[in-house]
Amino acid sequence: MSKSLEKEYRKMASSDLPDLWNRISDALPEKKPVRRPSFKLAGPIAAAVCAAILIPALIGLGRKGNAGGAAYYTAEAITDGQEYRSSKSAQSAAAVTEDAAMEEAAMEEAAMEEASMEEAVTETAVEDAAEARAEAESMAATVYYDVHLDNPVPVEGEENWYTALVLEARDGALEAGSTILLYLDPAGDGAEEIRTGLAETEIKASLQEIKEDTGSLYYQILSCEKWEADE
Amino acid sequence: MTDRRFEACIRKMVKGSREGLREIYEDCLPYIFSIVSGIVKNREDAEDVTSEFFIRLWNTAERYRPGSGYKAYIATIARNMAIDHLRKTGREIPADFSAEESKEDTAYRFSEAAVRAVAEQAESFEDELVESLALKEALDRLKPSEREIINLKIMGDLTFREISEVLQIPMGTVTWRYRSAVEKLRRFGYE
Known part of the structure; x- marks a missing residue:
């Protein structure tokens, strides 16, 4: 008498199963909403980034301008002083020297005062710029891009870093066809899957899925930059 | 459960609904438990790994890519988790599973x-x-x-x-x- 292997096997596997639902349910974390690229943030971020770049540049230009002015003023004063000295050539050498020395001292004092004021202004501006830059960076760090990647490859010796070919980038943040270096958010659930490694086979399976995926793949990227092959 | 049904459950899970996971759990428990207990042997450990598997499925639902057959996908995960469990607990991995x-x-x-x-x-x-x-x-x-x-x-x-x-x-x-x-x-x- 032959017995159905399949039927009996299924029956056996379905019998005496543990009830794990309560245990699983208790351990489930609440789902956080998926962060999508926010176009509302794009404007302020761009503005902050521009500010971070432009403010130091403008300050630099300003400093150059002021420095030029100060130099002109000093040269003029010195010329005046020389003229003054020559016009008083008949007077005693001591008196001329004293006057010139007093005038030079006054001019130096004025120049120093100006320089210290300029320095103070520059310091404040630099601090502001640094603050703006830090703010921009922290905002940029939360930006996620929608990209379709092919075959992310772990960078040897660099945990959490991968290289990948961009197949499609909907937000225009990345160029299709370019290879990028990406850092997968260790705090993200998906990244956790790769980061903790599990077995190599699973990573391979994931890569395979990514390769076979014909649709658009939503990938969470904390930060990314173009990857130069020569580097 | 069909691939389409599984995908629908995953979508529910991504939105935060536990019903999606519950449905997968009820349908796939015998399959997953049989895979895991075939590797870890000890029933208590098999229960632990199986629970962890479903928790992980919940946590990584966003990363599921449809199209390549969910049964092979979940089998791979369950199997790897069971083998990892053996490694962590210092138990010998049967040569047959290599x-x-x-x-x-x-x-x-x-x-x-x-x-x-x-x-x-x-x-x-x-x-x-x-x-x-x-x-x-x-x-x-x-x-x-x-x-x-x-x-x-x-x-x-x-x-x-x-x-x-x-x-x-x-x-x-x-x-x-x-x-x-x-x-x-x-x-x-x-x-």
């Missing part, structure tokens, strides 16, 4: 004489059929790797190609082990 084809398999696969010998042996065993032997006992006669393939074939309804991908072994080895297992089970009256 991805590499065993020397024994290779030798048999490439030896026609061996194939003939097995066939003859099978015929002689048919005469000694023990009908009263329960399936569990019959399965105990299989190698762990053979049992794993039978499990994936029956419970997961996977193709040989999918099984070879899950187990990371050549498809020829899968079919060889499957045939060998079926031969052995046939001796106990299972078709």
